[in-house]
Amino acid sequence: MLIAPDPDDPRLTRPVSGIDHTGAAVDARVVIEKPLTIYLNSREIVTAMTIGDYPEYLALGFLSNQGMLSADDEVTGIDYDDDLDVVVVRTRVETDHEDKLRRKTRTSGCAVGTVFGDMMEGLEGLTLPQATVTTQWLYSLAKQINLMPSLYLSAGAIHGTVLCQQDVPLVYMEDVGRHNAVDKVAGWMRQTGTDPADKILYTTGRLTSEMVIKTALMGIPVLVSRSGFTAWGVEIARDVGLTLIGRMRGERFICLSGADRLDRDDGESA
């Protein structure tokens, strides 16, 4: 694997003492969450709550997934300040996304709607690549990911997103913020110039609209989760032709969009 979780990293968890149900003293390992403020050039964009690993990938992936940084914006540097909990992404020329943001926040009073709208805009005209995914890869991935040492297993209260190719997990990011984990994967992909066309994205979280939109914007044709679906997530997945697989437990799952990419390994296509 290129990036695996590091549950032993002392910066990511803290031992906290308490009592258990019997009244006995226990030390629990608890994940850290701390604010990280993301700037695009001189403009403050958002403060995200994060476990704090890979701040550069988180910033880069967040800005890309929000449509504030397009594929042809040249990133000249990413500066992370550990003391201030600030990360600044710099581009060669000021992007027009900063202007767009300034204009929109003036009218909406809160960026949540804005940011969501920007993400949807990025989907227009998007076509996801053809690809094949076999059920055996899915079963193997789920098993490997479930057994792999992670903050999820050691401390809980965390979500994971894993970039995979065939039955190989490549990059496994975790975070307290539901979408930070996927943004960190997106940032890694952009930084390394990784081709999304033959990849599978696995998430421990639910298949909501935002998750589906982010995966589609990243150009990845297949999104898999042990968790469930939302109606809008399914609708968007069908609109953009994303293969959406959920409720994956052991060797069971449901596919609600893009079943044409599925190969059931028994000679027939599903």
Add this chain to the structure above:
Amino acid sequence: MLIAPDPDDPRLTRPVSGIDHTGAAVDARVVIEKPLTIYLNSREIVTAMTIGDYPEYLALGFLSNQGMLSADDEVTGIDYDDDLDVVVVRTRVETDHEDKLRRKTRTSGCAVGTVFGDMMEGLEGLTLPQATVTTQWLYSLAKQINLMPSLYLSAGAIHGTVLCQQDVPLVYMEDVGRHNAVDKVAGWMRQTGTDPADKILYTTGRLTSEMVIKTALMGIPVLVSRSGFTAWGVEIARDVGLTLIGRMRGERFICLSGADRLDRDDGESA
């Protein structure tokens, strides 16, 4: 119970057809998520993704928990427009919170940091009431809640928050948005003038800082979850004297803050 989940409400789920792991056609019930834009008087505050039940409670609870509506702001009406997906909370006099929001969003570019800061402000000088919670109540509540028909059991991909008194679940709200469920409970409490001092809040979600802050702002002294903790959530719970119980499975749990309220039912206090 005063409000129970209504998994049979056709507005909350939609049947979606797909295939399962064997390639057989299946109809899955999937929760709906749709945008709801919340206004405080003439000011647009936020667009939340929600399943859409109890929009009035959601708006009222969100604004209260964000500190945009204080206890003495007189609410003169809450208007929900089903077609526009808009809910407007009106107060007798314009609150200064609208001004505060306008001022802050101008400097931050996105309301996430702002909103979080406002929530923290509300904690200053807050003291949570004395109360007792017995382990038997906790076990009974967990069992009742886990077995109760809900969207969680029938469709998944959803979080629940339950307002309880002793071993009785009173109001059980669900939502796709992690914090909407708790905001709906907060709105119900404000609307009905419910005393928080003898209540217990149960959540299916993680015990993050935001969850702890919201519970404390609602004046509820005990927060319980089947899920895990974050370090900052524990820290804030200790600062405000909130009893924080997590990893509750069967008759096991861990208490990381406010153990003095716990009564283990065997004559000794935990």
